[in-house]
Every structure is written in structure tokens, then in C-alpha cells.
Amino acid sequence: MYMALYNGVLCLASPLISQHMSRRLRSGKEDxxxxxxxxxxxxxxxxxxxxxxxxxxxxxxxxxxxxxxxxxxxxxxxxxxxxxxxxxxxxxxxxxxxxxxxxxxxxxxxxxxxxxxxxxxxxxxxxxxxxxxxxxxxxxxxxxxxxxxxxxxxxxxxxxxxxxxxxxxxxxxxxxxxxxxxxxxxxxxxxxxxxxxxxxxxxxxLKFAADPLPVDEEALAALSESTRDHQLWLAASTHPGEDEQIVEVHKILSQVMSDLLTVIVPRHPERGDEIVEMASRLGFNTVQRSRDEKITVSTDIYVADTIGELGLFYRLADVVFIGGSLVEKGGQNPMEAARLDCAILHGPHMENFSEVTAEFKAGSGEVEIRNAPELSKAVATYLTNQAKREKIAGNAKNVASKxxxxxxxxxxxxxxxxxxxxx
CATH class of the missing domain: 3.40.50.11720 (3-Deoxy-D-manno-octulosonic-acid transferase, N-terminal domain)
Incomplete structure (x- = not known):
């Protein structure tokens, strides 16, 4: 009975399903x-x-x-x-x-x-x-x-x-x-x-059993060289509504950190252009990875709108904000950052990873923040205090090794x- 009802609803909804899939094809969400x-x-x-x-x-x-x-x-x-x-x-x-x-x-x-x-x-x-x-x-x-x-x-x-x-x-x-x-x-x-x-x-x-994300060693060496004169932090897998807050954090911190570089990796790479346009409109020198634009000493924000490179950026950054958590998206997986020695910051919305987050919290391997001002204070703390940064990153890695x-x-x-x- 249940399956007959379910398939009956699918049959009635076929035109809507077809329209939905057509939109996904046109938008590039389907291959x-x-x-x-x-x-x-x-x-x-x-x-x-x-x-x-x-x-x-x-x-x-x-x-x-x-x-x-x-x-x-x-x-x-x-x-x-x-x-x-x-x-x-x-x-x-x-x-x-x-x-x-x-x-x-x-x-x-x-x-x-x-x-x-x-x-x-x-x-x-x-x-x-x-x-x-x-x-x-x-x-x-x-x-x-x-x-x-x-x-x-x-x-x-x-x-x-x-x-x-x-x-x-x-x-x-x-x-x-x-x-x-x-x-x-x-x-x-x-x-x-x-x-x-x-x-x-x-x-x-099972996420505790996964290997660290892979990396292209040549790309890592190149980016390490181009960012060596910057204090760098990463906002990983961000969602709409967060990027503006990340840029606000950069604005706050850049007043006291002239060499600050904020790296934004959007959860959906196709959003790269709009993030670049928004940050540039606010007066920040912004470059885009998908266009192969290079980081210089004057770069403020680097939008890494590519696929499959989080392993690269987690290795590059010591301090990482986990996206999807300042807006009600349920958060993203913090495990990958923990395996690569990152100090982990996240917002209040980690519902999709509540058990994992509880493990990190119990092991003193994360910091929860509620808004952009709190995030800016946490980023400043862990960028400038190596001992605190290494302690929280070490705690997170211990949790991730279970x-x-x-x-x-x-x-x-x-x-x-x-x-x-x-x-």
C-alpha cells in the first residue's frame, strides 16, 4: 500500500520532476x-x-x-x-x-x-x-x-x-x-x-576512519610561496549568507593585521563570481582561483572556487572556520580539517554533524562562535597565539584519530x- 501510494504520487508529479531536472541540467547541476x-x-x-x-x-x-x-x-x-x-x-x-x-x-x-x-x-x-x-x-x-x-x-x-x-x-x-x-x-x-x-x-x-584529504604537492608548494608574507585563515565550504560575514571579519581584522589574507572556499564553486563581485564592491583586493589569478602582497581575499582542493587549503591554513554553521544549513564536516592540524572554529548550526561536534567539544578540539564579531576575535586569537593554536589543533587531531x-x-x-x- 505504501509503495503504491508513493509511486502514485511520483506519477502525478512526473511533469514537475521533469521540469526540476531540466532546470538542474540548464544550471549545470547535472552532468x-x-x-x-x-x-x-x-x-x-x-x-x-x-x-x-x-x-x-x-x-x-x-x-x-x-x-x-x-x-x-x-x-x-x-x-x-x-x-x-x-x-x-x-x-x-x-x-x-x-x-x-x-x-x-x-x-x-x-x-x-x-x-x-x-x-x-x-x-x-x-x-x-x-x-x-x-x-x-x-x-x-x-x-x-x-x-x-x-x-x-x-x-x-x-x-x-x-x-x-x-x-x-x-x-x-x-x-x-x-x-x-x-x-x-x-x-x-x-x-x-x-x-x-x-x-x-x-x-x-566511519568518518573517523577516513584518510586525510589528498593534495597536489606542486600546487601546495606554489601557494605556500605566494602566501608566505601573509597571515592566512580559511573559511571552508561557505554558504550564502556567510560570505558577507566572512568579509566583515576580514574588514575588522585587517585594521590590526595589514598582512591578513582571507581564503574563502564556497561549498558550491559556481558561486565564486558573486563572492568576488561582493568583496570587490566593498573595496577589497580580491582574486579568484578558477580564473588562475595570482595572490600578491596586496591581496585581501582569495576566492578558491574549485572542486576537490580542500586538502590543499587545509594544509595551507592553521585556522579554519567550518561553513554552513553561521546560517541554518547544518554545518559541514570538521573531520577533514582536524586530520590536517587545523584549529577549528564553527557557528551554532552544526546539526548535520551533531555527534561529531559533540566529540570535538568533549575533547576541547573546537571553538563555537555565534556571529562575525566573535569569529573575528577567535581568528585573531588563534592566528597570533601559536601555543593556543597548536593545543586546540592537537586536541582535534586526537579526536579525529578514533x-x-x-x-x-x-x-x-x-x-x-x-x-x-x-x-
Whole structure:
């Protein structure tokens, strides 16, 4: 009944879905060359032998999955991994970082015919969903084919829990479709059980097991040279409404730090032009990475509107503000900065990473600020006080080093499921 109702609504909404996807294509949010994958049509051949499918929503989840990909490939030498995501940015990063025997495809739109086409072609031997990526047709069609499935590193926020509780019958149908679940926290584990999930285990956060972000050493050397006469801080993965506050921080601090360089990495690189225009209009010497503009001694703000270079800028900066947290976007992942010796600052809105943030808070590895004046004071403190900066960065790195056994435990669970299936 629930799936019939869901698919009936999708059918009625088909014109709106088509219009929405057309807008995404026109705006560059969808990959025109590979759009057929969104309709369930493959763009590469299925490799022979065992295929494990990992689905991750976007960049953060996909990066978290990389350690799992490595572990699954190392466990079984003739195994292949299919990773699906839904965004262009995550696709580009996966195509760059996936190892041999692993490859990327876009996840199909959650219409039954597209999902069926996808599953009938790829015939995965097991499916792993990362965190909280719940697409009803994708889940139910996979389960109907007796493909072993796991919800991995699951995170159920308070908001999501309340939403699913309003549709308890539907949530029970979907969450019980997974043969097992591993949760990021005891709270998420309890919520999963209450939503109908089976075989739920709290392991900890898989994000703790990820490797540091990669870097182009030549680019790092070049930027290190061009910024050596500056005091540099980084605003990473910023959202609309934050960039103006970041520029305000620069305005406040530049009155006492004449050599200050503020680096802004927008969460969505296509916003680079508008950030440059805004900062330049306010009188700041602003240069843009996507246009290959160079940093000089007179540069105030550097807009790094490129994809997949956070590893570069985290290595360049000692003090980092985590974006999406001064506005109500739920924050971005602080783990990546912590692994690379950064002093971490963030706003009050870290709901998307509440468990991770709680770990940092408990370990004295972060500083929460509420607005631009507080951020300017914190940036000044940690830029000018090396001892304080190194202490908070060291605390954050200690937190980020936890959970090295999580990945191995999940790999063992997958191996066991596949062994059962083969026998």
C-alpha cells in the first residue's frame, strides 16, 4: 500500500520532476554527458565477478566511503566496487580518487522503471547505503531481488526521526528492508530500532576512519610561496549568507593585521563570481582561483572556487572556520580539517554533524562562535597565539584519530553476508 501510494504520487508529479531536472541540467547541476545514468542506463560495462555497490548521497558521505572501498577491495582481490552518488561534485571527486577495481555511476532518479533498469544491469551482490540516504524505490526494489543490504554509518537526526515517526508504517517498511545497520551513535541506533530497523549495532562514526584529504604537492608548494608574507585563515565550504560575514571579519581584522589574507572556499564553486563581485564592491583586493589569478602582497581575499582542493587549503591554513554553521544549513564536516592540524572554529548550526561536534567539544578540539564579531576575535586569537593554536589543533587531531577498527568491522560484516550468499 505504501509503495503504491508513493509511486502514485511520483506519477502525478512526473511533469514537475521533469521540469526540476531540466532546470538542474540548464544550471549545470547535472552532468549532461552522463545524464542517462540518472535514468538507470549504464555508461560502462559491468565487470565480471563479485560486485559490491555502495551508495552515498554527496561529497561528505562519498569521502567517508573511501576507506570502506579500500578495505573491501583488500579483503577480496577479485572484487569490484560500484559507487553511486547524486551530485556532480561528488562524481568528479570519486572519479579522481577511486582506486583500481572501483568506479562511479550516478544514482538513478527514484522512479521504479529507472531503478529496475539500474538493478537489472548491475546485479550487485551486496548493497551498502551510507548514513541516511533513503530512497524508497531503490531500497524496496533492491530488497525484492534478495540482494543483501546494509545501512552503514547511519545517522538519524532529531528532525528526520520526527518526520519518519509521522509515517511509522512506511518507515518500518523501508528501514526493515536493510538486513543490518551500523549507527554513528547510540542515539541514532536507538532511533533506528524504533523506526523498525533490524540488527542495529552502534560502532562509531566511519568518518573517523577516513584518510586525510589528498593534495597536489606542486600546487601546495606554489601557494605556500605566494602566501608566505601573509597571515592566512580559511573559511571552508561557505554558504550564502556567510560570505558577507566572512568579509566583515576580514574588514575588522585587517585594521590590526595589514598582512591578513582571507581564503574563502564556497561549498558550491559556481558561486565564486558573486563572492568576488561582493568583496570587490566593498573595496577589497580580491582574486579568484578558477580564473588562475595570482595572490600578491596586496591581496585581501582569495576566492578558491574549485572542486576537490580542500586538502590543499587545509594544509595551507592553521585556522579554519567550518561553513554552513553561521546560517541554518547544518554545518559541514570538521573531520577533514582536524586530520590536517587545523584549529577549528564553527557557528551554532552544526546539526548535520551533531555527534561529531559533540566529540570535538568533549575533547576541547573546537571553538563555537555565534556571529562575525566573535569569529573575528577567535581568528585573531588563534592566528597570533601559536601555543593556543597548536593545543586546540592537537586536541582535534586526537579526536579525529578514533575509530580505526570501524572500517574493518564493517568489511567483516559484508564478507560474512557474501559468504552466506555464496554457500
Amino acid at each position: 549532461v554527458a552522463r545524464y542517462s545514468e540518472r535514468l538507470g542506463t549504464p555508461s560502462v560495462a559491468r565487470p565480471e565477478g563479485e560486485l559490491v555497490w555502495i551508495h552515498a548521497a554527496s561529497v561528505g558521505e562519498a569521502i567517508s566511503a573511501l576507506s570502506l572501498v579500500d578495505g573491501l577491495l583488500e579483503s577480496t582481490p577479485d572484487r569490484h566496487i560500484l559507487v553511486t552518488t547524486g551530485t556532480r561534485t561528488s562524481a568528479e571527486i570519486m572519479c579522481e580518487r577511486l582506486p583500481t577495481r572501483a568506479f562511479h555511476q550516478y544514482v538513478p532518479i527514484d522512479k521504479k522503471e529507472y531503478v529496475a533498469r539500474f538493478l537489472e544491469y548491475w546485479r550487485p551482490d551486496a548493497g551498502l547505503w551510507m548514513e541516511s540516504e533513503i530512497w524508497p524505490n531503490l531500497i524496496r526494489e533492491t530488497a525484492s531481488r534478495q540482494i543483501p543490504t546494509m545501512l552503514v554509518n547511519a545517522r538519524i537526526t532529531d528532525k528526520s526521526f520526527r518526520k519518519w515517526r509521522r509515517f511509522s508504517g512506511f518507515s518500518r517498511l523501508l528501514f526493515s528492508s536493510f538486513e543490518s545497520c551500523t549507527a554513528q551513535s547510540e542515539i541514532s541506533a536507538d532511533r533506528l530500532r524504533r523506526l523498525g530497523a533490524r540488527d542495529v549495532e552502534y560502532l562509531g562514526n 575509530g580505526t577498527e570501524i572500517c574493518a568491522t564493517i568489511v567483516a560484516k559484508v564478507d560474512h553476508k557474501l559468504k552466506e550468499r555464496r554457500s
